[in-house]
Amino acid sequence: MTRASSTAPAAPTEAPTPTERRARARRRRAASLFRFDRSLGSRFVAGADEAGRGSLAGPLVAAAVLIDYASLGLRDRRSLSDLDDSKVRSPEEREQLYPRVIRAAARVSVTVRCVRGIDARGLHVTNLAALGRSLERVAVPGAACLVDGFSVPGCSVDHRAVIDGDATSAAIAAASVVAKVTRDRYMTSVDPAYPEFGFAGNVGYSTPEHRAAIIEHGPSALHRRSFQSIAYSQLELG
DSSP, X not given: OOOOOOOOOOOOOOOOOHHXXXXXXXXXXXXXXHHHHHTTOOSEEXXXXXXXXXXXXXXXXXXXXXXXXXXXXXXXXXXTTTOOOGGGSOHHHHHHHHHHHHHHOSEEEEEEEOHHHHHHHOHHHHHHHHHHHHHXXXXXXXXEEEEESOOOTTOSSOOEEETTGGGTOHHHHHHHHHHHHHHHHHHHHTGGGSGGGTHHHHTTOOOHHHHHHHHHHOOOTTBOSSOOOHHHHHHTOO
């Protein structure tokens, strides 16, 4: 007589929810950022990035972060498992990542350049100088130094430009978070002084409402005059 198997059928595996799938995808992206940095073969990796280069108003903020991979603990790795290009993160997510980056980094540097300085020197020159300054402040001997998108002439440390660096390197992505959060906090803080421009919402970037406010009220002291964008040429700012 054949006996029936006593093994119970396996319970069906529940499909991950959309939230779980997004979280897993983020962890995979963060892991790829750290793999890129480790592939450089250096204990120390420094990354630099900026925020505000394409805005109509407000300062340019460059940041650099140095990661010591010999002392980066499991807790730090887990806390940075959501690290990614700051542009694809919400303001709330960037605020959550900011203290984690500060805690995990060996060194952090922030360089801020004001609107009048940008107008006097030019946006590109100002941007490169700020990136170089931040990188120089965190670099240590033997570090692999990276800059998002640009090679910086005159920088005193050897470095490598990485296209889409904030989506490639953990150090650059960390710098991107620091630069973006620093600048967003400033633009939000000045919003009460310039309520007509909605800086708390647009943080100085071009939106239909922002452009309409410039047309109605004229540029404020925080608006750049030298930035030759389509929006500015349409507004005929002087």
